[in-house]
Amino acid sequence: MPQEQEEGKKKRGFFGKLVKGLTKTRNNILGGVDQVLSSFTKIDEDFYEELEEALIVADLGVNTAMTIIEDLREKVKENKIKDTAGVRELLMEELKELMKNEENLYEFTEKKSVVLVIGVNGVGKTTTIGKLANQYKQKGKKVILAAADTFRAAAIDQLAEWSNRAGVELISQQENSDPGAVVFDAVQAAKAREADLLICDTAGRLHNKKNLMEELRKIFKIINREYPEAHKEVLLVLDSTTGQNALQQAKQFKDIADITGIVLTKLDGTAKGGIAVAIQTELNIPVKYIGVGEGIDDMQQFNSEDFVSALFEE
Missing domain, CATH: 1.20.120.140 (SRP54, nucleotide-binding domain)
Known part of the structure:
Protein backbone atom coordinates (compact mmCIF):
# COMPACT_ATOMS: atom_id res chain seq x y z
CA MET A 1 0.00 0.00 0.00
CA PRO A 2 1.46 3.42 -0.96
CA GLN A 3 2.54 5.51 2.02
CA GLU A 4 -0.14 8.19 1.49
CA GLN A 5 -2.91 5.59 1.52
CA GLU A 6 -1.38 4.04 4.62
CA GLU A 7 -1.25 7.45 6.35
CA GLY A 8 -4.84 8.18 5.30
CA LYS A 9 -6.01 4.86 6.70
CA LYS A 10 -4.20 5.53 9.99
CA LYS A 11 -5.73 9.01 10.21
CA ARG A 12 -9.24 7.66 9.61
CA GLY A 13 -8.57 4.95 12.18
CA PHE A 14 -7.56 7.52 14.75
CA PHE A 15 -10.54 9.74 13.93
CA GLY A 16 -12.78 6.74 14.63
CA LYS A 17 -11.04 6.31 17.99
CA LEU A 18 -11.42 10.01 18.65
CA VAL A 19 -15.16 9.90 17.98
CA LYS A 20 -15.45 6.88 20.26
CA GLY A 21 -13.06 8.28 22.88
CA LEU A 22 -14.93 11.57 23.10
CA LYS A 100 -6.64 26.10 16.18
CA ASN A 101 -2.90 25.55 16.43
CA GLU A 102 -0.07 27.25 14.58
CA GLU A 103 1.53 25.47 11.66
CA ASN A 104 5.03 25.08 13.09
CA LEU A 105 4.07 23.45 16.39
CA TYR A 106 5.86 20.19 15.68
CA GLU A 107 9.14 21.57 14.38
CA PHE A 108 10.90 19.71 17.18
CA THR A 109 10.17 16.52 15.27
CA GLU A 110 12.07 17.88 12.27
CA LYS A 111 15.30 19.03 13.94
CA LYS A 112 17.61 17.76 16.64
CA SER A 113 15.64 18.41 19.82
CA VAL A 114 15.57 17.94 23.55
CA VAL A 115 12.05 17.44 24.91
CA LEU A 116 11.49 17.86 28.63
CA VAL A 117 8.31 16.19 29.87
CA ILE A 118 6.81 17.55 33.09
CA GLY A 119 3.64 16.88 35.11
CA VAL A 120 2.55 15.51 38.47
CA ASN A 121 2.82 11.80 39.19
CA GLY A 122 -0.09 9.69 38.04
CA VAL A 123 -1.09 11.71 34.97
CA GLY A 124 0.46 9.27 32.52
CA LYS A 125 3.78 11.06 32.04
CA THR A 126 6.00 7.99 31.62
CA THR A 127 3.47 6.28 29.37
CA THR A 128 3.29 9.42 27.22
CA ILE A 129 7.07 9.41 26.83
CA GLY A 130 7.02 5.73 25.85
CA LYS A 131 4.30 6.27 23.26
CA LEU A 132 6.04 9.30 21.75
CA ALA A 133 9.36 7.43 21.62
CA ASN A 134 7.66 4.55 19.87
CA GLN A 135 5.94 6.81 17.34
CA TYR A 136 9.07 8.68 16.35
CA LYS A 137 11.18 5.53 16.26
CA GLN A 138 8.65 4.10 13.79
CA LYS A 139 9.03 7.24 11.70
CA GLY A 140 12.74 6.44 11.42
CA LYS A 141 13.95 8.92 14.06
CA LYS A 142 16.77 8.10 16.45
CA VAL A 143 15.33 8.54 19.95
CA ILE A 144 17.05 8.46 23.35
CA LEU A 145 15.21 8.56 26.69
CA ALA A 146 16.54 10.04 29.94
CA ALA A 147 15.19 8.83 33.29
CA ALA A 148 15.59 12.11 35.21
CA ASP A 149 12.72 11.37 37.59
CA THR A 150 15.16 9.72 39.98
CA PHE A 151 13.00 9.98 43.09
CA ARG A 152 10.67 7.18 42.15
CA ALA A 153 12.26 3.81 41.49
CA ALA A 154 9.05 2.84 39.70
CA ALA A 155 9.49 5.71 37.23
CA ILE A 156 12.94 4.43 36.17
CA ASP A 157 11.68 0.84 35.85
CA GLN A 158 8.60 1.91 33.93
CA LEU A 159 10.70 3.96 31.50
CA ALA A 160 13.08 1.01 31.04
CA GLU A 161 10.07 -1.12 30.15
CA TRP A 162 8.94 1.42 27.54
CA SER A 163 12.43 1.83 26.09
CA ASN A 164 12.54 -1.95 25.56
CA ARG A 165 9.13 -1.96 23.92
CA ALA A 166 9.99 0.92 21.61
CA GLY A 167 13.52 -0.33 20.99
CA VAL A 168 15.21 2.94 22.00
CA GLU A 169 18.15 3.65 24.28
CA LEU A 170 17.62 4.69 27.90
CA ILE A 171 20.09 6.72 29.95
CA SER A 172 19.52 6.22 33.67
CA GLN A 173 21.30 6.10 37.02
CA GLN A 174 20.50 4.76 40.46
CA GLU A 175 17.37 5.83 42.30
CA ASN A 176 17.87 9.16 44.18
CA SER A 177 20.83 10.16 42.03
CA ASP A 178 21.09 13.73 40.77
CA PRO A 179 18.62 14.39 37.92
CA GLY A 180 21.03 16.95 36.47
CA ALA A 181 23.74 14.30 36.17
CA VAL A 182 21.33 12.00 34.29
CA VAL A 183 20.43 14.80 31.87
CA PHE A 184 24.13 15.67 31.42
CA ASP A 185 24.91 12.04 30.47
CA ALA A 186 21.88 11.87 28.20
CA VAL A 187 22.82 15.06 26.35
CA GLN A 188 26.37 13.73 25.77
CA ALA A 189 24.90 10.46 24.46
CA ALA A 190 22.41 12.29 22.21
CA LYS A 191 25.20 14.38 20.69
CA ALA A 192 27.60 11.45 20.29
CA ARG A 193 24.99 9.22 18.65
CA GLU A 194 23.42 12.06 16.65
CA ALA A 195 19.98 11.36 18.10
CA ASP A 196 17.07 13.24 16.55
CA LEU A 197 15.11 13.36 19.78
CA LEU A 198 16.17 13.24 23.41
CA ILE A 199 13.10 12.91 25.66
CA CYS A 200 13.65 13.51 29.39
CA ASP A 201 11.32 12.36 32.13
CA THR A 202 11.31 14.67 35.18
CA ALA A 203 10.00 14.49 38.74
CA GLY A 204 6.46 15.67 39.34
CA ARG A 205 6.27 17.09 42.84
CA LEU A 206 4.09 20.17 42.69
CA HIS A 207 3.55 20.30 46.46
CA ASN A 208 7.25 21.04 46.75
CA LYS A 209 7.26 23.77 44.17
CA LYS A 210 10.50 25.47 45.20
CA ASN A 211 12.57 22.28 44.90
CA LEU A 212 10.96 21.42 41.60
CA MET A 213 11.72 24.91 40.27
CA GLU A 214 15.34 24.59 41.30
CA GLU A 215 15.63 21.16 39.76
CA LEU A 216 14.12 22.21 36.44
CA ARG A 217 16.23 25.36 36.36
CA LYS A 218 19.34 23.24 36.82
CA ILE A 219 18.27 20.83 34.06
CA PHE A 220 17.60 23.73 31.65
CA LYS A 221 20.97 25.21 32.47
CA ILE A 222 22.73 21.94 31.67
CA ILE A 223 20.86 21.53 28.37
CA ASN A 224 21.53 25.14 27.32
CA ARG A 225 25.19 24.92 28.23
CA GLU A 226 25.92 21.49 26.79
CA TYR A 227 23.65 21.52 23.76
CA PRO A 228 22.85 25.15 22.84
CA GLU A 229 22.09 24.31 19.21
CA ALA A 230 19.31 21.84 20.03
CA HIS A 231 15.67 22.86 19.70
CA LYS A 232 14.08 22.79 23.16
CA GLU A 233 10.55 21.76 23.99
CA VAL A 234 8.70 21.51 27.32
CA LEU A 235 5.58 19.34 27.27
CA LEU A 236 3.23 19.37 30.23
CA VAL A 237 1.20 16.19 30.69
CA LEU A 238 -2.27 16.60 32.20
CA ASP A 239 -4.90 14.02 33.07
CA SER A 240 -8.13 15.18 31.44
CA THR A 241 -10.27 13.17 33.88
CA THR A 242 -9.40 15.73 36.57
CA GLY A 243 -11.21 18.53 34.70
CA GLN A 244 -10.77 21.97 36.25
CA ASN A 245 -8.03 20.58 38.48
CA ALA A 246 -5.92 20.01 35.35
CA LEU A 247 -6.33 23.69 34.51
CA GLN A 248 -5.10 24.65 38.00
CA GLN A 249 -2.10 22.33 37.62
CA ALA A 250 -1.29 23.90 34.27
CA LYS A 251 -1.40 27.37 35.85
CA GLN A 252 1.02 26.28 38.58
CA PHE A 253 3.44 24.64 36.17
CA LYS A 254 3.28 27.71 33.94
CA ASP A 255 4.78 29.67 36.86
CA ILE A 256 7.67 27.21 37.05
CA ALA A 257 8.53 26.45 33.45
CA ASP A 258 8.22 27.86 29.98
CA ILE A 259 5.72 25.31 28.65
CA THR A 260 5.60 24.94 24.86
CA GLY A 261 2.77 22.42 24.67
CA ILE A 262 0.21 20.33 26.53
CA VAL A 263 -0.35 16.59 26.33
CA LEU A 264 -3.87 15.61 27.43
CA THR A 265 -4.16 11.98 28.49
CA LYS A 266 -7.14 9.72 29.28
CA LEU A 267 -9.66 11.62 27.13
CA ASP A 268 -11.44 8.33 26.46
CA GLY A 269 -12.27 7.83 30.14
CA THR A 270 -13.83 11.18 30.90
CA ALA A 271 -16.77 13.48 30.29
CA LYS A 272 -14.46 16.43 31.04
CA GLY A 273 -12.73 16.70 27.66
CA GLY A 274 -14.06 20.26 27.43
CA ILE A 275 -11.07 21.15 29.59
CA ALA A 276 -8.96 20.99 26.40
CA VAL A 277 -10.76 24.12 25.20
CA ALA A 278 -10.36 25.89 28.56
CA ILE A 279 -6.63 25.16 28.84
CA GLN A 280 -5.80 26.36 25.36
CA THR A 281 -8.02 29.47 25.60
CA GLU A 282 -7.15 30.59 29.13
CA LEU A 283 -3.45 29.79 29.21
CA ASN A 284 -2.66 30.31 25.57
CA ILE A 285 -0.62 27.10 25.53
CA PRO A 286 -1.34 24.80 22.60
CA VAL A 287 -2.60 21.27 23.14
CA LYS A 288 -0.07 19.27 21.06
CA TYR A 289 -0.95 15.63 21.78
CA ILE A 290 -4.01 13.82 23.03
CA GLY A 291 -4.45 10.28 24.29
CA VAL A 292 -7.70 8.42 23.64
CA GLY A 293 -6.83 4.91 24.76
CA GLU A 294 -4.37 2.49 26.29
CA GLY A 295 -2.77 1.39 23.02
CA ILE A 296 0.67 2.46 21.90
CA ASP A 297 -0.84 4.27 18.88
CA ASP A 298 -3.59 5.99 20.84
CA MET A 299 -1.50 9.12 21.44
CA GLN A 300 -1.68 11.46 18.45
CA GLN A 301 -0.93 15.00 17.38
CA PHE A 302 -3.85 17.25 18.21
CA ASN A 303 -5.94 18.56 15.33
CA SER A 304 -8.64 21.13 16.15
CA GLU A 305 -10.78 20.34 13.08
CA ASP A 306 -10.83 16.64 13.97
CA PHE A 307 -11.38 17.27 17.66
CA VAL A 308 -14.39 19.55 17.15
CA SER A 309 -15.81 17.40 14.36
CA ALA A 310 -15.55 14.37 16.65
CA LEU A 311 -17.24 16.35 19.42
CA PHE A 312 -20.12 17.25 17.14
CA GLU A 313 -19.80 13.90 15.36
CA GLU A 314 -19.76 15.46 11.90
Missing part, protein backbone atom coordinates in the same frame (compact mmCIF):
# COMPACT_ATOMS: atom_id res chain seq x y z
CA THR A 23 -18.34 9.92 23.62
CA LYS A 24 -18.65 10.92 27.29
CA THR A 25 -17.39 14.45 26.62
CA ARG A 26 -19.67 14.78 23.60
CA ASN A 27 -22.70 13.72 25.67
CA ASN A 28 -21.65 16.12 28.39
CA ILE A 29 -21.10 19.16 26.15
CA LEU A 30 -23.68 18.57 23.45
CA GLY A 31 -26.25 17.17 25.84
CA GLY A 32 -26.47 20.53 27.57
CA VAL A 33 -25.99 22.61 24.42
CA ASP A 34 -28.60 20.75 22.36
CA GLN A 35 -31.06 20.94 25.21
CA VAL A 36 -30.74 24.73 25.22
CA LEU A 37 -30.95 24.89 21.42
CA SER A 38 -34.11 22.80 21.31
CA SER A 39 -35.89 24.53 24.18
CA PHE A 40 -35.56 28.04 22.75
CA THR A 41 -37.29 29.28 19.64
CA LYS A 42 -35.78 32.75 19.64
CA ILE A 43 -32.30 34.03 20.31
CA ASP A 44 -32.59 36.35 23.30
CA GLU A 45 -30.82 37.18 26.56
CA ASP A 46 -32.22 34.09 28.33
CA PHE A 47 -30.99 31.89 25.50
CA TYR A 48 -27.42 33.19 25.81
CA GLU A 49 -27.48 32.82 29.60
CA GLU A 50 -28.64 29.22 29.40
CA LEU A 51 -26.07 28.42 26.71
CA GLU A 52 -23.27 29.95 28.77
CA GLU A 53 -24.39 27.89 31.77
CA ALA A 54 -24.35 24.70 29.65
CA LEU A 55 -20.77 25.41 28.52
CA ILE A 56 -19.58 26.07 32.08
CA VAL A 57 -21.16 22.83 33.30
CA ALA A 58 -19.38 21.01 30.47
CA ASP A 59 -15.96 21.95 31.92
CA LEU A 60 -15.12 24.70 29.48
CA GLY A 61 -14.72 26.97 32.49
CA VAL A 62 -16.27 30.37 33.23
CA ASN A 63 -13.80 32.55 31.29
CA THR A 64 -13.84 30.39 28.18
CA ALA A 65 -17.64 30.12 28.21
CA MET A 66 -17.92 33.92 28.48
CA THR A 67 -15.47 34.40 25.59
CA ILE A 68 -17.43 31.98 23.41
CA ILE A 69 -20.78 33.61 24.17
CA GLU A 70 -19.44 37.12 23.46
CA ASP A 71 -18.12 35.97 20.09
CA LEU A 72 -21.36 34.16 19.31
CA ARG A 73 -23.41 37.30 19.99
CA GLU A 74 -21.29 39.25 17.48
CA LYS A 75 -21.48 36.56 14.82
CA VAL A 76 -25.21 36.02 15.24
CA LYS A 77 -25.71 39.77 14.64
CA GLU A 78 -23.25 39.89 11.76
CA ASN A 79 -24.76 36.89 9.99
CA LYS A 80 -28.33 37.91 10.87
CA ILE A 81 -29.05 34.46 12.27
CA LYS A 82 -32.59 34.04 13.51
CA ASP A 83 -32.84 30.38 14.49
CA THR A 84 -31.00 28.36 17.12
CA ALA A 85 -29.90 25.70 14.61
CA GLY A 86 -27.66 28.30 12.99
CA VAL A 87 -26.08 28.92 16.40
CA ARG A 88 -24.93 25.28 16.59
CA GLU A 89 -22.95 25.76 13.36
CA LEU A 90 -21.43 28.97 14.68
CA LEU A 91 -20.52 27.27 17.94
CA MET A 92 -18.63 24.60 16.03
CA GLU A 93 -16.74 27.22 14.04
CA GLU A 94 -15.99 29.19 17.21
CA LEU A 95 -14.53 26.12 18.96
CA LYS A 96 -12.41 25.24 15.93
CA GLU A 97 -11.09 28.80 15.89
CA LEU A 98 -10.29 28.77 19.62
CA MET A 99 -8.53 25.41 19.38
